[in-house]
Amino acid sequence: MDFNDYIRDIQDFPQQGIVFKDITPLLQDKETLKKASEALFLLVGEHRIDKVVGMESRGFFFGPMLATKLNAGFVPVRKSGKLPAAKISQSYNLEYGTDILEIHEDSIQKGENVLIHDDVLATGGTAKAVCQLIERLGGNIIACNFLIELDFLSGRNNLNGYEVQSLLHY
Numbered sequence: 001m002d003f004n005d006y007i008r009d010i011q012d013f014p015q016q017g018i019v020f021k022d023i024t025p026l027l028q029d030k031e032t033l034k035k036a037s038e039a040l041f042l043l044v045g046e047h048r049i050d051k052v053v054g055m056e057s058r059g060f061f062f063g064p065m066l067a068t069k070l071n072a073g074f075v076p077v078r079k080s081g082k083l084p085a086a087k088i089s090q091s092y093n094l095e096y097g098t099d100i101l102e103i104h105e106d107s108i109q110k111g112e113n114v115l116i117h118d119d120v121l122a123t124g125g126t127a128k129a130v131c132q133l134i135e136r137l138g139g140n141i142i143a144c145n146f147l148i149e150l151d152f153l154s155g156r157n158n159l160n161g162y163e164v165q166s167l168l169h170y
């Protein structure tokens with residue numbers, strides 16, 4: 001089974017000139033979903049992880065599954081105005097726009113080992129903003145884990161100094 005067969009390109013979504021990597025076929029297929037989840041877990045290796053941080057929305061697909069496999073908690077990073085309790089914010093740019101991300105202040109304790117997970121690493125703007133949020137809370141970033149990395153956008157250059165783990169490269 002080839003994961004690439006379950007990822008489709010959608011031209012000009014969400015805006016002109018963007019080729020969108022749609023992973024819903026991979027999520028819909030029970031065997032592929034299970035295998036992708038296991039493969040993402042294996043990418044993490046032997047690290048001890050306290051918290052998996054996933055970003056809204058597509059970091060929520062695999063983030064909690066990874067957390068249970070790693071015996072860790074799950075922390076959502078959400079877009080502006082969605083989190084109810086005390087939080088900190090970070091603005092950022094991504095491949096097709098700009099936005100604000102937020103995290104609850106009490107979600108990570110100082111010195112906790114954190115794995116960041118998202119579906120796609122494109123320009124790295126989103127992941128870099130999440131790294132900044134976690135470090136402002138005193139978290140120790142162990143690695144950034146992605147289902148897909150768009151190599152031609154060089155997103156990992158925005159994540160210098162962090163381990164970047166990606167299952168699929170385009």
Ligand SMILES: O=P(O)(O)OC[C@H]1O[C@H](OP(=O)(O)OP(=O)(O)O)[C@H](O)[C@@H]1O
Nearest residue numbers: 056057058094095121122123124125126
């Ligand atoms: O590396 P970057 O250029 O920052 O882009 C990557 C981000 O873009 C997508 O999220 P999007 O903001 O589209 O939100 P969604 O998950 O709610 O669809 C994707 O899920 C990543 O979070």
Ligand SMILES: Nc1ncnc2[nH]cnc12
Nearest residue numbers: 019020021022095120122
């Ligand atoms: N080309 C792309 N496909 C899917 N998700 C993305 N997030 C940022 N760029 C993306």
